[in-house]
Amino acid sequence: MGPSHALSGAAVWLTGSWALDYFADYHQSPLALAVGTAVCAGGALFPDLDLSGKVTRNQGGATVARTFGVFSLFVAEVMEKISLGVYYATKLSRDPRRNNGHRTLTHTIPFTVLVGWGTTALCAAYGKWAVVSILFFMIGLALRGLFDEWAERAGWVIVTLVSAAAAWFTFANLPGDRGYPMIGLAVGVGCFVHILGDMITKAGVPILWPIPIKRRMWTMIGLPNSIALRTGSKAEVVVLRTALTVLSVLAAVGLVAPSVLQRFNIEV
Ligand SMILES: [Zn+2]
Numbered sequence: 001m002g003p004s005h006a007l008s009g010a011a012v013w014l015t016g017s018w019a020l021d022y023f024a025d026y027h028q029s030p031l032a033l034a035v036g037t038a039v040c041a042g043g044a045l046f047p048d049l050d051l052s053g054k055v056t057r058n059q060g061g062a063t064v065a066r067t068f069g070v071f072s073l074f075v076a077e078v079m080e081k082i083s084l085g086v087y088y089a090t091k092l093s094r095d096p097r098r099n100n101g102h103r104t105l106t107h108t109i110p111f112t113v114l115v116g117w118g119t120t121a122l123c124a125a126y127g128k129w130a131v132v133s134i135l136f137f138m139i140g141l142a143l144r145g146l147f148d149e150w151a152e153r154a155g156w157v158i159v160t161l162v163s164a165a166a167a168w169f170t171f172a173n174l175p176g177d178r179g180y181p182m183i184g185l186a187v188g189v190g191c192f193v194h195i196l197g198d199m200i201t202k203a204g205v206p207i208l209w210p211i212p213i214k215r216r217m218w219t220m221i222g223l224p225n226s227i228a229l230r231t232g233s234k235a236e237v238v239v240l241r242t243a244l245t246v247l248s249v250l251a252a253v254g255l256v257a258p259s260v261l262q263r264f265n266i267e268v
Pocket of ligand 1 (some may be wrong): 046048103107194198
C-alpha cells in the first residue's frame with residue numbers, strides 16, 4: 001500500500017497546484033513544486049508510522065516505519081503506544097478493547113491539523129534547521145513510498161543519505177519567503193489524503209473522532225467490504241497506480257509547460 005499512498009499524495013499536490021496556478025494565478029517555482037510534491041507524498045505515509053514492530057530485534061513494522069532503519073522503527077513504536085494511550089483515555093463504553101494503537105489517533109482530522117500546524121510552527125520558530133530536518137524526514141518517507149523496490153534493495157542507510165542530500169540541496173536553493181508555510185500545508189494535506197485512501201481500501205478509519213456517536217468515540221468509517229478496493233488484487237493496484245501517475249504527469253506538464261514555452265517565445 002505504501003506506493004499507492006505516496007502516489008496519491010503526489011497526485012493531489014500536483015493537481016491542486018495546477019488548479020491554483022490555472023484558476024487563481026498562484027505560481028510556484030519548479031523547485032517549490034518539487035518540494036511540495038515530495039513532502040505531500042511523504043506526508044501521505046506519515047499516519048502509518050503508528051505500526052510498531054520489534055525494535056530490539058529489528059523486525060516488523062510497516063514499510064514506512066523502516067525508512068530510517070531501527071530509528072524510525074522506534075519512533076513508530078512510540079507513536080503506536082501514544083495512540084493506544086489516547087484511545088483508552090477517550091474511549092466510551094461501546095468502543096471495543098484494543099491492544100494496538102494502529103489506525104487510531106494518527107488517522108484522525110485533529111491529528112492532521114496538529115501535524116500541519118506543528119510543522120509550520122517548527123519552521124517559523126527554528127527556521128533553517130527545522131526546515132532541513134522536516135524536509136529530510138519527509139523526503140525519506142517519499143523515497144521509501146514512491147520507489148519501494150529501489151529502497152528495499154538500497155537499504156535504509158542509502159535512503160537516509162539520499163534524503164539528507166536532497167534536503168540540503170533544497171534548503172540551499174529554496175527562497176525563504178513562501179517556502180515555509182507550504183511545507184506545513186503539504187504535510188497536513190498528505191496526512192489527510194492518507195486517511196481518505198484508507199477509507200476506500202480498508203475496513204475503516206476513525207475520521208469523526210472526537211465526535212461521540214451512540215456511546216462510541218472511535219466510530220470506524222469506511223466503504224463496505226463489497227465495494228471497497230481490494231488492495232491485494234494486482235489488477236486494481238496497477239490500474240490505481242497508473243491513473244495516479246498519469247494524473248501527476250498531466251498536472252506537472254500543465255504547470256511547467258507554459259513557462260517552458262514562454263522561454264522559447266512561443267505564444268499559446
Ligand atoms: Zn493507514
